[in-house]
Amino acid sequence: MYCIVTRDPIDTAGLLRRVRSDADGAVLIFAGVVRDHHEGRAVEALAYEVYEEMAVEKIEMICKEVASRFEVGELAVAHRVGELTVGDISVVIAVAAPHRDAAYKASREIIERVKGEVPIWKRERYSDGGEVWRDGAVPDVPEAEKP
Amino acid sequence: MRVKCLFFAAYRDIFGAEQIDLELPEGSTLGALIEDVRARAGVCAAVLPRQLVVAVNREYAPVETVLRDGDEVALIPPVAGG
Numbered sequence: 425m426y427c428i429v430t431r432d433p434i435d436t437a438g439l440l441r442r443v444r445s446d447a448d449g450a451v452l453i454f455a456g457v458v459r460d461h462h463e464g465r466a467v468e469a470l471a472y473e474v475y476e477e478m479a480v481e482k483i484e485m486i487c488k489e490v491a492s493r494f495e496v497g498e499l500a501v502a503h504r505v506g507e508l509t510v511g512d513i514s515v516v517i518a519v520a521a522p523h524r525d526a527a528y529k530a531s532r533e534i535i536e537r538v539k540g541e542v543p544i545w546k547r548e549r550y551s552d553g554g555e556v557w558r559d560g561a562v563p564d565v566p567e568a569e570k571p
Numbered sequence: 572m573r574v575k576c577l578f579f580a581a582y583r584d585i586f587g588a589e590q591i592d593l594e595l596p597e598g599s600t601l602g603a604l605i606e607d608v609r610a611r612a613g614v615c616a617a618v619l620p621r622q623l624v625v626a627v628n629r630e631y632a633p634v635e636t637v638l639r640d641g642d643e644v645a646l647i648p649p650v651a652g653g
Contacts, residue, residue, distance in 0.1 A: 456653050472652070473580050475645055478629035479652075503652060515653055535653060543626070543645070544652030545580035557581040560649030563624050563631060 425491070426500040427483040429474050429544075434502045434516045443498035443520040452527040454535055456515040458508050462558070466551035472505040472514065475543035479503070486537045494530040496521040501534060503544060540564065572597055572640035576608060581648045585615045595638065601625060602634035604644060620649075 426442055436453060444451050458470050487499045497520035504514050517534050521527035538544075540561045549555045574593050578586045586608075593607060605623055609616050624647040627636055631647070638644070 474652075475577070475579055475626075475629075475647070478626055478645065481629055539650070539653035541650065542652045543579065543647050543650055545648060546651045547580070557584075557648070558651045560651030562620075562622070562649045563647065 425484065425487050425498065426502075427480055427487060428501075429476050429479055429483075429503050429505055431504070431506040434504055434513050436513065436516050436518075439500045439502060439516055439518040443500050443518045445497055445520060448497045448520040448522055450521050450524040450527045452517075452519045452521070452524065452531050454515075454517040454531050455513045456535070458510050458512045458514055460510045462548055465554070467510065467548050468551050469510070469549045470508045470514070471547045471549070472503075472508065473545045473547070474503070474505045476505075479542050479544055482542045483538060486534055486541065490530045490533050490537075494521070494526040494533075495523070496526050496530045499530070499534070501538065503538070503542075505544065572599075572638070574599075574604065574638055574640070574642045574644055576604065577643065577645040579645065579648060582619075582646050585612055585618060599638050600634065601627060601632055601636040601638060601644065604638060605634065608646065623647075624649075 440451055483501050500518040502516050517531050519527045519531045541563045546558045548558050576591050626645045628643050
C-alpha cells in the first residue's frame with residue numbers, strides 16, 4: 425500500500441508499476457482531473473489545501489478497509505495539493521487485482537471515500553475573477569457535534 | 572493545560588489564523604473547546620455550521636472527548652478532495 429500527498433505532478437505510470445504483480449490480471453488507474461467549469465462558471469485554476477498528517481493516515485485507513493473487503497492486490501493513492509490548473513491530474517488511484525471486477529469496485533469505493541472523508545479542500549478561481557472555497561462534503565462521522 | 576487548535580481553508584479565513592493555543596481547565600471536553608472557539612469567531616460565528624466536525628490528534632472525535640495537555644485539535648470544514 426502506497427499513499428501520498430504531494431505538491432509535485434503525479435507519476436501515474438510509476439504508480440501502475442508499483443502496484444502491478446504477476447498474480448494480477450488487472451491494474452485499474454483512476455485519475456481525477458481539474459476541469460474547466462463548475463456549476464456554470466468557467467474555472468481557471470484550483471488551489472488544494474490539506475491537513476497532511478491526518479489526510480495520509482485517513483487515506484491509508486480507507487485503503488486498508490477496502491483491501492480487506494475486496495479481492496485486490498496492491499493499492500496506491502496519490503493526491504496532489506497546491507496550485508493546479510485546468511487539465512492537471514489532482515488524484516490517482518491505482519488498484520491491482522487478479523480480476524477486474526474487484527478492481528473496479530475497490531477503486532470506486534476509494535475515490536468516493538477520499539472525496540467524503542479526507543481533510544482536503546479546494547479553492548476555485550474563476551475566469552470572471554471570483555474565488556471561493558468549494559462547498560464540500562461533511563464527513564459522515566458519528567462523532568460530529570450534535571445541533 | 573494547553574491545547575493546539577488548527578484552522579484550515581474557509582475556517583482559517585473566518586478565524587484569521589492557522590493555529591491558536593488555548594488554555595483550558597484540566598478535564599475540559601472537546602465540546603467546551605468548541606464553545607470557546609465559536610465565541611472567538613465573533614460576528615463570523617454565524618457562518619459556522621451548527622454541527623462542527625472536529626479531529627483530535629488526527630482522528631475525528633466526539634464532543635464528549637476529554638482533552639489532554641498537548642492535544643492537537645483541528646476544525647474540519649466540509650471536505651472537497653478528489
